[in-house]
Amino acid sequence: xxxxxxxxxxxxxxxxVRLCAGPGVxxxxxxxxxxxxxxxNMVAGLSRPDSGHxxxxxxxxxxxxxxxxxxxxxxxxxxxFQEHRLFPHLSVRGNLEFGMKRLAAAERTQSFDxxxxxxxVEHLLDRHPSKLSGGEKQRVAIGRxxxxxxxxxxxxxxxxxLDPARKAELLPFIAQLSRxxxxxxxxxxxxxxxxxxxxxxxxxxxxxxxxAAGPLEVLLSDPGLRPLTGRYEAGAVVSAIIASHDSSFGIxxxxxxxxxLLVSQSELPVxxxxxxxxxxxxxxxxxxxxxxxxxxxxLPASVVSVSPADSxxxxxVLACGxxxxxxxxxxxxxxxxxLAAGMRVHALVKALTIARGDVxxxx
Amino acid sequence: xxTLTPLEIEALRLSLLVSFWAxxxxxxxxxxxxxxxxxxxxxxxxxxxxxxHLPLVLPPVVVGYGLLVLLxxxxxxxxxxxxxxxxxxAFTWKGAAIAxxxxxxxxxxxxxxxxxxxxxxGLEQAARTLGCGPIRTFWSVTLPMMLPGILTGVILGFAxxxxxxxxxxxxxxxxxxxxxxxxxxxxALTQVPGGDEAALRLCVISVLVAFAALLASEFLARRxxxxxxx
Numbered sequence: 001x002x003x004x005x006x007x008x009x010x011x012x013x014x015x016x017v018r019l020c021a022g023p024g025v026x027x028x029x030x031x032x033x034x035x036x037x038x039x040x041n042m043v044a045g046l047s048r049p050d051s052g053h054x055x056x057x058x059x060x061x062x063x064x065x066x067x068x069x070x071x072x073x074x075x076x077x078x079x080x081f082q083e084h085r086l087f088p089h090l091s092v093r094g095n096l097e098f099g100m101k102r103l104a105a106a107e108r109t110q111s112f113d114x115x116x117x118x119x120x121v122e123h124l125l126d127r128h129p130s131k132l133s134g135g136e137k138q139r140v141a142i143g144r145x146x147x148x149x150x151x152x153x154x155x156x157x158x159x160x161x162l163d164p165a166r167k168a169e170l171l172p173f174i175a176q177l178s179r180x181x182x183x184x185x186x187x188x189x190x191x192x193x194x195x196x197x198x199x200x201x202x203x204x205x206x207x208x209x210x211x212a213a214g215p216l217e218v219l220l221s222d223p224g225l226r227p228l229t230g231r232y233e234a235g236a237v238v239s240a241i242i243a244s245h246d247s248s249f250g251i252x253x254x255x256x257x258x259x260x261l262l263v264s265q266s267e268l269p270v271x272x273x274x275x276x277x278x279x280x281x282x283x284x285x286x287x288x289x290x291x292x293x294x295x296x297x298x299l300p301a302s303v304v305s306v307s308p309a310d311s312x313x314x315x316x317v318l319a320c321g322x323x324x325x326x327x328x329x330x331x332x333x334x335x336x337x338x339l340a341a342g343m344r345v346h347a348l349v350k351a352l353t354i355a356r357g358d359v360x361x362x363x
Numbered sequence: 364x365x366t367l368t369p370l371e372i373e374a375l376r377l378s379l380l381v382s383f384w385a386x387x388x389x390x391x392x393x394x395x396x397x398x399x400x401x402x403x404x405x406x407x408x409x410x411x412x413x414x415x416h417l418p419l420v421l422p423p424v425v426v427g428y429g430l431l432v433l434l435x436x437x438x439x440x441x442x443x444x445x446x447x448x449x450x451x452x453a454f455t456w457k458g459a460a461i462a463x464x465x466x467x468x469x470x471x472x473x474x475x476x477x478x479x480x481x482x483x484x485g486l487e488q489a490a491r492t493l494g495c496g497p498i499r500t501f502w503s504v505t506l507p508m509m510l511p512g513i514l515t516g517v518i519l520g521f522a523x524x525x526x527x528x529x530x531x532x533x534x535x536x537x538x539x540x541x542x543x544x545x546x547x548x549x550x551a552l553t554q555v556p557g558g559d560e561a562a563l564r565l566c567v568i569s570v571l572v573a574f575a576a577l578l579a580s581e582f583l584a585r586r587x588x589x590x591x592x593x
Contacts, residue, residue, distance in 0.1 A: 044492050045491075045492075046488050046492070056538070064441070071496065072491040073491050073492070073493075073495055075492075076494075081485065085483075085485050085488075087486060087489075087490075088509075089507040089590065089591055097492070098493050099493030099494050101407075101496035102493065102495060124417070145492075148492075148493050148494060231413070
């Protein structure tokens, strides 16, 4: 459990951030220059806040009022940098053992063999970093940080320097890290795709401030935060479980709090916990349940809010049980439907609009 | 077959001994100075930088005379050293090593400082987050990364020591078996009639020794560099 409230002035830039990060993956998301990296550098002890406090699992790492400022080497945090930062004079084994060797055996919570196996780097142990590919280097860097048995793992855009193929190869590794090694992760990113795949909690940063923080699904379904989540196409994120597959029709049935969703068949097994992205433009609203219609997903819902997005578009937030759906309709449609908060409506989603890329495993 | 005369063996041995101790003795201080110049910022840094580099631009005779005034038997520090510890530096091979060290020092510091400035601070930060304190980080990350530069500095210093003449002859004179290194023996031979052939032989030995040092440094630097490349 990470708890921090810090301020720092860097030239004209003023940073003032509060954040609580529990178990699982907390994504620190924002544009470049919003202060994300500054925050994790302060957690790691690589830069010093002007004032405030930082605690991890109740242990005070920094407290300006009490005059506490632990050196980075005593903070027991793992840091995976954007560039791998492996030691070029050591072999992969030497790099992996670097942090581990400095811990008393009793304090080690991770086993060398297990980390090496999960990260798939056994065959690289005797090589030097210069002989590794970009993805392999980053995997070794993750292993090195994990083997220092950190109380929290800090990751600063670990995929940003990799090409798309290497990214796709590494994402599943990172997705399972937090659960597999029971280590909370603070993950800095400016890629919404990564955040969708990895994060349980989202912390949105804007110009040195924490604009919003909370469960990923809630924040991404909020049109009010669109200026911050915006580079990613408007839409909602729904957590669901794969209930069944129907191969004869090539569809999968997903169950989520609030209903069932039919989508193009997923290759994930029945029972898998997943996250589905539904684009705001792919949902239609009907006041009466339509009959004899090709659309397979007709979800009863109620209108939570209606607000103009620009002169031609209107943002509508629907509640489908506890799940929020963000819908965009034209201003013309709104003029005829006259949607208002509290109205009972139906959300229509074509099964085909939810493609494989929109369904991500969170296991 | 090229066999060495006793005089040549003695001069060669002294040259290697003096140069070895000049470099080995000043290396820790050189590392310290390089660290201060590469990593610290303080008022008067330019002055310190200037003082360290002074022997590079001063005539070696000036350095030698300065050492005599400072460390000679009646010198400011020398008399104190003699009274308390019975140490005499003037006119001994130890004095020759000090003269060589002072003259070679700026070259060594320059090379080490460049190497230190080339070390990625990000790697040091990574070591800190992995549980290494500042000193441990220096030994386990910074120093190994600097190795090629240190090697260059050591070889440069060693070569400069081998060729040292002016400061040495001024400070410790020309004493057979004690301070008569290769360049000094060579100079002495050119001053006596009929010494031409012997002088030429010393000339060849000097060239061979210098060349061997350069080749060795090149070989070592390549090996270390190949290991560090990423």
